[in-house]
């Protein structure tokens with residue numbers, strides 16, 4: 001069984017955590033071909049926060065998200081989502097947890113082309129064995145501005161609209177944490193802004209927690225804070241990020257690490 005946190009003291013204790021990683025490491029391959037994608041990462045994110053994750057290509061951002069979301073397992077360390085430890089449970093438990101409590105948005109939408117917009121949206125409810133009703137599909141699609149597209153197929157939509165369906169799909173189960181891996185990477189400026197505003201609204205209006213990987217300092221500035229990764233390690237944090245401050249930090253990422261060499 002998963003272990004559920006006992007430190008639930010909303011009135012007195014520290015702010016409840018949506019996500020906690022303790023000494024999480026992940027290596028791909030073995031021996032000569034081994035690549036350490038995550039190296040002893042410890043972090044904690046409060047509920048109702050919007051965090052961007054940035055860093056050079058190959059620095060471990062996607063691996064971090066996959067391990068945090070329970071899509072992949074770290075080699076060592078602990079992952080806790082909304083007070084429940086993901087590491088240590090069986091595969092079936094992990095899948096059940098993920099379907100109920102976590103939403104994921106990918107760069108390439110990952111919609112099923114043969115299903116309608118409404119069917120794509122409610123798929124996570126179906127997979128979780130929950131009641132699927134068309135009203136819920138309409139409600140969540142209206143929230144993302146696609147209330148009039150329920151019967152359309154993904155190939156009848158623009159990239160920005162597809163990504164909004166993917167966001168509706170991530171919101172439909174009312175997950176505690178939404179993970180997004182470069183959700184605006186394939187979008188034009190305006191569609192990107194729509195997507196970022198929806199993620200921001202999920203946090204500010206609905207109290208969800210969002211963790212978003214991005215390469216774009218403007219996208220990162222929609223978040224409450226930015227975590228920087230370099231070579232699989234945390235390499236800094238920036239609160240209340242502006243695009244300029246983010247770009248500046250990115251440009252100097254790794255300086256500290258090189259300083260002692």
Ligand SMILES: Nc1ncnc2c1ncn2[C@@H]1O[C@H](COP(=O)(O)OP(=O)(O)OP(=O)(O)O)[C@@H](O)[C@H]1O
Nearest residue numbers: 028029035036037056057058059060061062063064
């Ligand atoms: N399935 C895999 N098998 C082997 N190596 C992998 C695998 N997935 C990732 N890696 C390696 O782990 C490291 C971290 O990869 P990851 O995809 O997490 O980086 P990233 O920061 O998301 O990069 P990008 O910005 O290019 O998406 C890289 O060196 C990558 O080559």
Ligand SMILES: [Mg+2]
Nearest residue numbers: 061062063181
């Ligand atoms: Mg990546």
